[in-house]
Amino acid sequence: MSTPESAVRARLSEVLTRRGAEIADRWVQLQEERTGTGSESLVEGEWREEADLLVEAFRACLAGDVPLVRATEHAGLHDAVVDMSMRRARAGAAPTEASLAVFALKEAVLEAVRQESFDTDELYVAVLALNRVLDAAGALCFETFVLGREEIIRRQSRQLLEASTPVVRLWRHVLAVPLIGNLDTARSQVVMENLLEAIQKNGTLVAIIDITGVPTVDTSVAQHLIQTVKAVRLMGAECVVSGVRPAIAQTIVQLGIDLSDILTRATLADALETSMRLTQQEAFRSEPGVAPGWADEVQEGR
Structure with missing residues (x-):
């Protein structure tokens, strides 16, 4: 049984x-x-x-x-x-x-x-x-x-992604993100999130995205940069892309990528100079009687 x-x-x-x-x-x-x-x-x-x-x-x-x-x-x-x-x-x-x-x-x-x-x-x-x-x-x-x-x-x-994409404060109201290595979708998302959080936290007026350490810029990388720039502008700040080397400039032109509405500079030093001018213009614009259009004036002086 x-x-x-x-x-x-x-x-x-x-x-x-x-x-x-x-x-x-x-x-x-x-x-x-x-x-x-x-x-x-x-x-x-x-x-x-x-x-x-x-x-x-x-x-x-x-x-x-x-x-x-x-x-x-x-x-x-x-x-x-x-x-x-x-x-x-x-x-x-x-x-x-x-x-x-x-x-x-x-x-x-x-x-x-x-x-x-x-x-x-x-x-x-x-x-x-x-x-x-x-x-x-x-x-x-x-x-x-x-x-x-x-x-x-x-x-x-x-x-590791966050450690490889630090947001650095260069000047009062000026932040920078130095990018090194390839920029894929996951990393672009981390860059955008960290940068937008830092902009909100620091009252940033200008954000510099330095691509000196990015080996190549293809259509995907360019699109990621454009999306980040748009997101920064929605936060009320201006964005400057620095580190545009001759080879990268030629590649962007050959690919037919339109970056005409984005402030670009050859070096980080140039971008910092532009950023300081932008912040000074903003301080001046905030005074009574000053008309808007300060950023346009700076862009025209590129």
Whole structure:
């Protein structure tokens, strides 16, 4: 006569209640043996805390009514496995360490079960139940680890983009963004966001985009520059593009790109000089009786 799975689940839950501390200790020991005591994913003390949480979540899952093939739908077990995997991902552990943690828990639980008085039928159902739950947990652990590492990589890439596109204050009301390297869509978005935030924060009147370090300017790069200039103007500031070398000028002309409505200068020094003239004109324009059109006058003097 076969043993009902529900009865075995209840008994396994009872075993985990009585021997939870023993299983947690054994799990920590197995992980240390497999990953080395020098593993940096968890410091001393965190191993045991994590073990207690996961063993308790495992016990609660067995005591609940969630089908074992969908064990990770149990909220407690799901959260415990995700937290364990993400912690290792953030700590820079190898993917195998997260997987070995689940396999080590399976081994620790099976050792405890073998010491109980299960008959043959009960033991078979118990092992099958444990495999279903912990295999599902292992799959979730690996999936979470991969997603966690991808999240970390995206965040680091974003940080690198921001570090490579600093917004520098050159003068009162004058900001500059020195660009070095290729200007793709993702980087252009970061440049625009950082520049617009800095304009709002500093009350900027003129923003200089220096492309001296940009190796080539194609249609895509030009479009990104045009969009940034338009966004800067919507913020009430003027934009000057500097670092237009002869080769870049020829390329822009050959591509038929129209930059006639954008202030351009050959060097950053020239752009700074223009920016200072623009800010002086703005200060003069703000006086009573001064007519608008100050920026147009500066553009006519290019």
